[in-house]
Amino acid sequence: MFKSPPYLLQDASVSRVMTQVCLALVPGIAVYVWLLGPAILIQLAVASLAALLSEALILRLRGKPLALFLSDGSAVVTAWLIALTFPPLAPWWLVVVGTVFAIVVAKHLYGGLGQNPFNPAMIAFAVCIVSFPALMSQWPSQGLHLSLAEQANIVFGLMPRVDALAGATPLDALKTALKLGAESGIDVPALLANQDIYGNFAGRGWEWVAAAYLLGGLWLWLRGVITWQVPVAFIAALTAISTALWVYQPTSFASPFFHLFSGGAMLGAFFIATDPVSGCTTPRGKLVFGAGAGLLAYLIRVFGGYPDGVAFAVLIMNICVPVIDLFCQPPIFGMKDKP
Amino acid sequence: MFDLFKFKGGVKPPTNKAQSTTLPIAAAPLPARLAVPLHQSIGGTPRPVVKAGDTVLKGQLIGQADGWISAAVHAPTSGTVRAVAMRVQPHPSGLDALSVVIEPDGQDRWIERQPVDYGKLAPEDVRELLQAAGVVGLGGAVFPTHGKLTAAKSVPMEELVINGAECEPFITCDDLLMRERADEVVRGIGIFRDLLQPQRVLIGVEDNKPEAIAALEAAVRARGESFSVVAVPTRYPAGGAKQLIRVLTGKEVPAARRSTDLGVQCFNVATAYTAWRAIAHGEPVVSRLVTLTGNVRQPRNYEALIGTPMGELLAVAQPNPDTDGIIMGGPMMGFLVPDRDAPVVKATNCLIAHSDRLFPPAPPEMPCIRCGECARACPHELQPFELYWFARARNFGKTQEYAIFDCIECGCCSYVCPSRIPLVQYFRFAKSEIWAREREKNAADGAKARFEFKQQRDEREKAEKAEKLAKAAAAQAAKKAAEAAAAAAGEAKTDPAPAALDPETAKRATIEAAMARAKAQREAAAPRNTDNLSAEQQAEVAAIEARRTQAAVPPQSHPNGPTE
Ligand code: SF4
Ligand code: SF4
Numbered sequence: 001m002f003k004s005p006p007y008l009l010q011d012a013s014v015s016r017v018m019t020q021v022c023l024a025l026v027p028g029i030a031v032y033v034w035l036l037g038p039a040i041l042i043q044l045a046v047a048s049l050a051a052l053l054s055e056a057l058i059l060r061l062r063g064k065p066l067a068l069f070l071s072d073g074s075a076v077v078t079a080w081l082i083a084l085t086f087p088p089l090a091p092w093w094l095v096v097v098g099t100v101f102a103i104v105v106a107k108h109l110y111g112g113l114g115q116n117p118f119n120p121a122m123i124a125f126a127v128c129i130v131s132f133p134a135l136m137s138q139w140p141s142q143g144l145h146l147s148l149a150e151q152a153n154i155v156f157g158l159m160p161r162v163d164a165l166a167g168a169t170p171l172d173a174l175k176t177a178l179k180l181g182a183e184s185g186i187d188v189p190a191l192l193a194n195q196d197i198y199g200n201f202a203g204r205g206w207e208w209v210a211a212a213y214l215l216g217g218l219w220l221w222l223r224g225v226i227t228w229q230v231p232v233a234f235i236a237a238l239t240a241i242s243t244a245l246w247v248y249q250p251t252s253f254a255s256p257f258f259h260l261f262s263g264g265a266m267l268g269a270f271f272i273a274t275d276p277v278s279g280c281t282t283p284r285g286k287l288v289f290g291a292g293a294g295l296l297a298y299l300i301r302v303f304g305g306y307p308d309g310v311a312f313a314v315l316i317m318n319i320c321v322p323v324i325d326l327f328c329q330p331p332i333f334g335m336k337d338k339p
Numbered sequence: 340m341f342d343l344f345k346f347k348g349g350v351k352p353p354t355n356k357a358q359s360t361t362l363p364i365a366a367a368p369l370p371a372r373l374a375v376p377l378h379q380s381i382g383g384t385p386r387p388v389v390k391a392g393d394t395v396l397k398g399q400l401i402g403q404a405d406g407w408i409s410a411a412v413h414a415p416t417s418g419t420v421r422a423v424a425m426r427v428q429p430h431p432s433g434l435d436a437l438s439v440v441i442e443p444d445g446q447d448r449w450i451e452r453q454p455v456d457y458g459k460l461a462p463e464d465v466r467e468l469l470q471a472a473g474v475v476g477l478g479g480a481v482f483p484t485h486g487k488l489t490a491a492k493s494v495p496m497e498e499l500v501i502n503g504a505e506c507e508p509f510i511t512c513d514d515l516l517m518r519e520r521a522d523e524v525v526r527g528i529g530i531f532r533d534l535l536q537p538q539r540v541l542i543g544v545e546d547n548k549p550e551a552i553a554a555l556e557a558a559v560r561a562r563g564e565s566f567s568v569v570a571v572p573t574r575y576p577a578g579g580a581k582q583l584i585r586v587l588t589g590k591e592v593p594a595a596r597r598s599t600d601l602g603v604q605c606f607n608v609a610t611a612y613t614a615w616r617a618i619a620h621g622e623p624v625v626s627r628l629v630t631l632t633g634n635v636r637q638p639r640n641y642e643a644l645i646g647t648p649m650g651e652l653l654a655v656a657q658p659n660p661d662t663d664g665i666i667m668g669g670p671m672m673g674f675l676v677p678d679r680d681a682p683v684v685k686a687t688n689c690l691i692a693h694s695d696r697l698f699p700p701a702p703p704e705m706p707c708i709r710c711g712e713c714a715r716a717c718p719h720e721l722q723p724f725e726l727y728w729f730a731r732a733r734n735f736g737k738t739q740e741y742a743i744f745d746c747i748e749c750g751c752c753s754y755v756c757p758s759r760i761p762l763v764q765y766f767r768f769a770k771s772e773i774w775a776r777e778r779e780k781n782a783a784d785g786a787k788a789r790f791e792f793k794q795q796r797d798e799r800e801k802a803e804k805a806e807k808l809a810k811a812a813a814a815q816a817a818k819k820a821a822e823a824a825a826a827a828a829g830e831a832k833t834d835p836a837p838a839a840l841d842p843e844t845a846k847r848a849t850i851e852a853a854m855a856r857a858k859a860q861r862e863a864a865a866p867r868n869t870d871n872l873s874a875e876q877q878a879e880v881a882a883i884e885a886r887r888t889q890a891a892v893p894p895q896s897h898p899n900g901p902t903e
Contacts, residue, residue: 003664003675003698003700004674004761004763004764005670005671005672005673005674005750005753005763006670006671006672006750006753006754006763007666007670007671007673007693007698008352008353008508008670008671008698008754009701009753009754009759010350010352010754010755012712012755012756012757012759013702013705013757013758013759014705014708014757014758016757017708017710017757065703068703068705069705072705074708112706113705113706113708114705114706114707114708114709114758115706227711227715276708276709276710276711277708277709279709281709281711281714281722281724282714282722329722330720331720332719332720332721332742332745333346333347333581333585333591333593333594333718333719333720333721333745334581334591334592334593334594334596334719334745335593336591
């Protein structure tokens with residue numbers, strides 16, 4: 001028998017970490033279903049299945065223990081993040097393509113669990129929005145009330161993708177409207193008064209989903225699954241730049257509230273940018289990482305060509321991780337007053 | 340209220356201390372045979388002064404301290420020396436070391452004990468007395484106590500920290516000692532205080548030991564001393580010397596320095612107790628308190644003789660039938676002793692009966708997910724996952740850059756890791772490898788220096804020889820020229836050039852070949868970079884560790900070692 005100290009171990013495991021992340025997403029999903037229809041449940045199921053199957057396949061190819069790695073939950077977390085960032089009524093194969101790409105290329109070709117330099121879910125989003133820009137921007141129009149069966153039919157392509165469904169995210173709608181309305185003198189406050197798309201402080205419906213993500217994220221922090229640095233820095237940076245521009249010209253820039261509760265901001269701050277594998281590990285590094293992601297997300301979503309910037313912002317920051325961590329190494333015990 | 344500081348990191352494992360504190364300290368039965376290792380402290384190995392057949396009395400000197408950093412060893416009871424021979428040691432590798440085997444006569448007769456009034460002695464004499472009585476740090480590091488009782492000349496001694504924290508789960512021997520023998524602990528602290536003359540004396544006890552704190556406070560009051568008994572928050576490893584110093588004084592002692600450089604010295608409560616017994620009662624250290632706990636029916640603290648076989652001692656606590664091993668020390672930093680016959684030594688504070696029920700085997704190791712839990716738990720604020728990464732890649736230079744030698748092997752990182760990576764094992768492995776390489780490098784450097792010296796000498800000799808030859812040739816040529824001139828004819832013979840380089844180059848080639856062979860062997864013997872530490876690697880770690888304990892360890896790394 002060779003057993004090494006410590007003999008006492010805390011009750012911790014990778015699957016427990018991943019399960020808690022999934023649990024923390026549940027409030028957001030619940031609000032999503034309630035306000036925007038149950039289609040997201042189909043997407044979650046499709047993505048999870050695709051993730052587990054492709055993970056199993058590649059584990060087998062790589063000769064890794066199947067049960068051990070399938071049960072770690074990491075593939076499911078990736079799948080859920082993909083489903084939650086894709087349009088809920090996207091065709092099923094789009095989610096499958098994204099998920100398989102995330103698991104096979106972004107995760108396993110880089111060495112599997114713990115080795116991927118980029119956030120797999122965000123790679124899936126980036127790949128799909130570049131390859132299928134039209135499908136990735138078809139969001140259900142507000143006020144479209146479809147039954148579960150109808151939604152399922154759309155997702156599985158058994159029903160024509162009616163025009164009513166070719167809506168846009170509130171972020172996208174705002175950007176397009178601003179672009180179109182630049183000459184006609186339409187400004188942000190006027191646009192936001194349009195209660196069809198916009199709710200109390202951000203996109204109608206979406207704002208509450210984002211609020212629920214915030215809640216789940218806080219719970220993760222309380223449980224010690226994530227640390228405060230990334231979300232706080234992300235939100236602080238996003239708030240700072242959006243406030244600055246909003247104060248500077250409230251007619252062309254939306255308020256910080258709008259930005260915080262629109263698109264992938266909350267999901268990004270608490271669930272995506274906090275991914276430990278592809279993010280910074282040092283406390284100061286996390287502040288830099290979070291702030292950078294928040295800032296870039298704003299710049300891309302407001303000035304860039306894509307409806308939302310969180311995915312690209314996180315991927316860009318992923319590239320910078322080694323350098324950031326190198327410069328942010330904390331001093332060790334007893335060496336604090338040394339240069 | 341006393342202002343406390345915080346140390347970063349640390350963990351809160353279940354303490355499991357209540358089991359062994361319900362009963363008072365008891366005396367362990369006299370074993371049939373004792374094997375007292377001579378090397379029980381950091382520093383020189385004491386020389387045996389008895390031989391097989393000698394009769395000894397309890398407390399009689401059997402091993403004479405060798406050098407200043409070394410402490411004497413004594414017969415734990417009266418009886419007959421049966422052998423002075425190699426016996427198994429309480430060490431992960433199960434190495435043997437020279438031990439004095441004593442068969443007790445059952446009388447337990449003491450030598451003549453000579454209590455002294457240390458107030459009348461010069462400080463050097465007190466230190467010598469402590470050395471002669473074999474007083475060493477009983478918190479686990481077993482550094483000879485007298486070696487820590489000289490104040491640094493350049494730095495004023497500000498705080499004397501007494502460690503009664505006892506932060507490891509399961510261990511309660513210091514707790515019971517403080518509860519039952521607080522007065523003698525306080526008197527022992529008085530000796531240290533008088534020798535070191537610190538400005539303050541701080542006794543740190545984890546706040547999960549209210550009885551011990553109350554007993555110490557009462558004893559301090561009764562003696563009219565000004566020591567502060569401080570309850571420190573229960574958090575492992577609060578009892579690590581550096582952590583306790585940090586909590587009580589706010590000072591952080593870097594790995595490369597001694598605490599005395601910062602005006603602090605630290606002793607364990609049990610060390611203070613034995614110092615008092617040695618001075619005031621003339622009793623050398625022949626026994627110690629050992630917590631018997633874990634998978635046993637009767638957990639309790641026992642006063643056990645040094646040299647008692649661990650298996651025999653643990654039997655007193657009635658281990659459950661599924662016990663399959665003995666952990667010496669706590670579950671965080673202790674280790675499974677490879678042999679039940681390994682003796683209780685001065686460092687043995689606790690024996691835990693091991694079973695898989697009590698300590699379930701770790702689930703399979705997963706890849707690191709860089710969650711940083713380990714870094715948040717590390718009391719030395721290291722980045723364990725980076726160390727792990729580099730240790731696994733055998734990039735030992737990088738592990739040193741990430742301060743692997745600051746790691747105290749406390750196990751907090753392994754304790755929290757969700758991927759169940761045995762991080763500490765990797766760190767021990769890396770440290771052993773670095774040590775082994777240093778040694779090899781030193782050896783190679785020595786050989787190289789010898790080689791170069793010899794080469795230089797050879798070259799000098801060669802040059803001298805060539806010069807001589809040239810001179811002789813010149814002389815000869817001159818002579819010949821003269822002769823030739825005289826003979827007006829004849830050929831001038833050319834002298835052969837000193838082409839005698841061949842043996843030299845050959846020798847050099849031989850040496851180089853030998854070095855290359857040695858390197859190849861080293862590489863062949865080195866374990867391959869497998870995903871996990873293989874049994875082979877682990878065996879290697881154990882073997883290197885065996886050497887490491889035997890080798891003279893640089894003393895500065897020990898006065899403030901993990902538990903003392
Ligand atoms: S706790 Fe384990 S999994 Fe997490 S960073 Fe440290 S070594 Fe990696
Ligand atoms: S074992 Fe070493 S690296 Fe791990 S927590 Fe303790 S000091 Fe830090």
